Amino acid sequence: MIKKINDTVQLHNGIHIPRLGLGVYKMTDDQETLQAIKGALSEGYRLIDTAAFYDNEAIVGEAVRQSGINRKDLFITSKVWNSDQGYDETLRAFEQSLTKLKMDYMDLYLIHWPVADKYKESWRAIERLYEEGIVKSIGVSNFKIHHLEDLMTQANTKPMVNQVELHPYLSQQELRDYCNEQQIAVEAWSPIARNRLADEPVLNQLANHYNKTVAQIILRWHLQNDVIIIPKSVHLNRLKENADLFDFELTADDMAAVHAINKNQRFGADPDTFDF
Numbered sequence: 001m002i003k004k005i006n007d008t009v010q011l012h013n014g015i016h017i018p019r020l021g022l023g024v025y026k027m028t029d030d031q032e033t034l035q036a037i038k039g040a041l042s043e044g045y046r047l048i049d050t051a052a053f054y055d056n057e058a059i060v061g062e063a064v065r066q067s068g069i070n071r072k073d074l075f076i077t078s079k080v081w082n083s084d085q086g087y088d089e090t091l092r093a094f095e096q097s098l099t100k101l102k103m104d105y106m107d108l109y110l111i112h113w114p115v116a117d118k119y120k121e122s123w124r125a126i127e128r129l130y131e132e133g134i135v136k137s138i139g140v141s142n143f144k145i146h147h148l149e150d151l152m153t154q155a156n157t158k159p160m161v162n163q164v165e166l167h168p169y170l171s172q173q174e175l176r177d178y179c180n181e182q183q184i185a186v187e188a189w190s191p192i193a194r195n196r197l198a199d200e201p202v203l204n205q206l207a208n209h210y211n212k213t214v215a216q217i218i219l220r221w222h223l224q225n226d227v228i229i230i231p232k233s234v235h236l237n238r239l240k241e242n243a244d245l246f247d248f249e250l251t252a253d254d255m256a257a258v259h260a261i262n263k264n265q266r267f268g269a270d271p272d273t274f275d276f
């Protein structure tokens with residue numbers, strides 16, 4: 001079990017990914033973003049999850065350089081956006097992301113959403129980048145089981161990661177079981193459902209019992225489910241709170257109680273019907 005903030009898990013290609021990272025979606029103010037990322041890095045976070053769509057890759061790169069932390073000790077993820085999918089388009093989009101980051105490789109590159117009729121071509125391009133060694137591991141995001149099965153009918157390399165919406169109201173048990181069988185690591189986006197579960201009674205009971213916050217109970221539940229987490233915050237106190245997860249452990253009964261509040265409820269788009 002994870003014991004400290006920068007513990008890692010090994011992906012199926014042997015690369016280690018931190019179990020806890022910082023998501024930077026909706027970080028739009030440059031100075032605030034810079035301070036948040038540098039604050040997270042100084043607190044021990046080593047994974048930063050960005051995307052071309054977030055329009056802050058340049059600031060991510062800047063924060064990394066200003067932190068003085070050795071590049072090889074960091075894990076940087078970005079993603080190809082929907083309008084850039086296709087073989088040539090994905091290669092171009094990757095180059096642009098890398099240029100904005102001012103880095104010479106990426107640790108993880110993901111297909112952001114499964115754009116029908118395009119994602120297989122995007123994947124072929126991403127496999128090429130992987131074979132060239134310019135990205136150390138590759139994966140997908142918002143892929144359901146049928147998307148993964150379809151992709152794997154022609155993939156040479158199996159995705160190492162699937163990043164999906166995942167929190168106690170959308171526990172994704174079937175998808176997680178499938179990914180476990182396939183050795184595809186699951187990474188949760190909106191891991192605390194953007195704090196929408198703050199009033200949920202079961203989570204509040206556990207928070208009171210362990211003298212933790214609801215966010216910490218949820219994040220600990222993810223870790224004990226072997227899920228990688230990338231909570232976003234621009235506030236240093238919350239960055240600390242979201243990483244202060246290693247002095248308590250949920251029991252099997254607690255885990256079951258959290259599982260029981262699942263509603264299969266998405267707050268984000270459904271990967272089968274998204275339109276952007």
Ligand SMILES: NC(=O)c1ccc[n+]([C@@H]2O[C@H](COP(=O)([O-])OP(=O)(O)OC[C@H]3O[C@@H](n4cnc5c(N)ncnc54)[C@H](OP(=O)(O)O)[C@@H]3O)[C@@H](O)[C@H]2O)c1
Nearest residue numbers: 023024025141189190191192193194195215231232233234
């Ligand atoms: N692949 C995809 O399609 C996809 C989609 C969405 C997100 N993501 C990734 O996943 C990351 C995380 O998801 P998310 O940003 O949607 O949601 P999240 O991490 O579940 O929640 C972030 C929100 O909760 C607040 N917050 C953070 N810590 C808190 C705490 N301890 N107590 C109370 N409120 C807290 C933040 O506000 P403050 O910043 O004001 O603290 C922010 O509004 C994103 O940043 C992005 O990297 C990926």
